[in-house]
Amino acid sequence: MEQKKGKFGNWIRNSISARMMIVGFLLLVLLIPLEFVKDLVRERSYRQTEVVQEINSKWGNEVLLSGPIVKVPYKTFKEIRTYNEKEKTYETTSKESILYAYFFPDALDIASDVTSKPLNRSIYESVVYSATMKVTGQFPKIDFSKSDIDPKHIMWEKASIIIKTSNLKGIRNTPLVTLGSQTLEMTPRYDKKYLNTIESGFIETPNELVSKKVSFSYDLTINGSESLKFLPIGKETTAKMTSNWHSPSFDGNFLPDDESKEISKDGFHASWKVLQINRQFEQSFFGSLPNLEDFAFGTSFIVPVDEYQKSERATKYGFMVIGLTLLLFLLIQLVSKIHIHPFQYIMIGLALVMFYTLLISISEHSTFLKAYAIAAFAVLALITLYSRAILKGFKFPVLVCGSLASLYGFIYVIIQLENYALLVGSIGLFTILAIVMFASRKIDWGTD
Structure with missing residues (x-):
């Protein structure tokens, strides 16, 4: 029995397919707190609408x-x-x-x-x-x-x-x-x-x-x-x-x-x-x-797109940010043979979710640009330091920091655009897909 458990544990640890299924499952789990964040944005937006309507009713509709x-x-x-x-x-x-x-x-x-x-x-x-x-x-x-x-x-x-x-x-x-x-x-x-x-x-x-x-x-x-x-x-x-x-x-x-x-x-x-x-x-x-x-x-x-509308648009890219970041860690794990525990994937995903709660709360007291920059810097610093602890060395943490910073910058540009948001977004996603395909071309997918 113990031998079977050992074989299953080794399969989980060494199989690329098993690790991909685990990361995929963790990604789906992380969608739950992300949905809570989206509900929070909607609730705060509704509250703003109620207050604005009350102000307008007293001044003049x-x-x-x-x-x-x-x-x-x-x-x-x-x-x-x-x-x-x-x-x-x-x-x-x-x-x-x-x-x-x-x-x-x-x-x-x-x-x-x-x-x-x-x-x-x-x-x-x-x-x-x-x-x-x-x-x-x-x-x-x-x-x-x-x-x-x-x-x-x-x-x-x-x-x-x-x-x-x-x-x-x-x-x-x-x-x-x-x-x-x-x-x-x-x-x-x-x-x-x-x-x-x-x-x-x-x-x-x-x-x-x-x-x-x-x-x-x-x-x-x-x-x-x-x-x-x-x-x-x-x-x-x-x-x-x-x-x-x-x-x-x-x-x-x-x-x-x-x-x-x-x-x-x-x-x-x-x-x-x-x-x-x-x-x-x-x-x-x-x-x-x-x-x-x-x-x-x-x-x-x-009123031009306000902070809540921008925050809501940002949360719509949450699945992409979390998915690409976990994919990056999975590729690093496959290339470097460094073991990353599922708990560590969860911690990284929750840190990415925290970006949106920071963004909402700070933007209520400041401009959206300043809130976005502070939230992005905080999450980047946290994930980079955490990556340094689990990936060893500096090469991979710097790669994670640069990739995540580029992703946040790309999303900020899309949020600011109106007429060209779909065009820029499509080109950006195509570029990201090309980079992933190029980076994963030498991985031996036969290990199962």
Whole structure:
């Protein structure tokens, strides 16, 4: 029995196939703590998202803004026919209800200056902004002739101006709309139907709207985060946006003009021009105002890839780092005939896993580059000194240190790249495979 155990032990110790199976099994075992690290990165990232959303909700969330809209109430009458049981006849009554007509401007021009700044809570940071806007334009002559509404049922004396927005909390001033010869103060309406809407008092001289085109203007200061977008309700809508934010994402249904778009490390400038023919809705609505958010355009103030995203991308290469490092030690073992115990493989693998926990924890208090450099240096020093103890001499520990340093440097480059990450990664992996094939060409694989 002891002889059989001895033969099995010698086979494990001397067989290349056995050692390869053991290293492969240990690699699979090390995936367990690596998965725990990935869960840790996701948990910390979710926590950051929660804190950022809380900061944004108190400062002001994303902003979606329309220009001014003329709202004119009108009466409608509906005949209701009921059966009288006593008289055995039908009676007809008329029920009056109030509906509204909405008229959009012919010209709408929005000039916005957006100043972004960071807000911190503990170790987390959010980017918010304050936008100062000058809105000008012109309403056409208000015309009901295309509708079947009786002119005497139009309630001109209760006409008003409304402005739709997604963020009442962020408004920092009381907008005063200059409409023709009068100034209207905008206030919010407590009504589910007009949620996120500010409305003026009744227009004192509504006859101006009927007799001629009327110009309007107002200033608005609003706090927000994430994005600033506009609804192109003008027959011709133009918008200009200037900001100190260096990483904008122009999105929505319309993109800015290429000639006007300028982006630098100091900020950006962009201009839009949207015509009525470019979007699929008319300039007036009767009865109700539809949801036009799908036609919005503007800018998202995106945060470039943060530390958690970079750490998550780094952990995705964890299997490759651990696998290649264990493979390197296996090749050294086969070439040098130095025995490396499975426990020593486990210690090396756990040291490689510790790199990611160091990276996450340090990057929460410093830049990703500094965290990456400190974590990589610590793990390199630890594994190199450990290799010196188990491999003897200096040749193989220096090889391990150089190989691991090159691997960490290669992964850092891939993490920083966006458009060329796949290309560089593929070339790098091909190069690594070629090196492994070249290094293992003289190993006698017949020993079993």
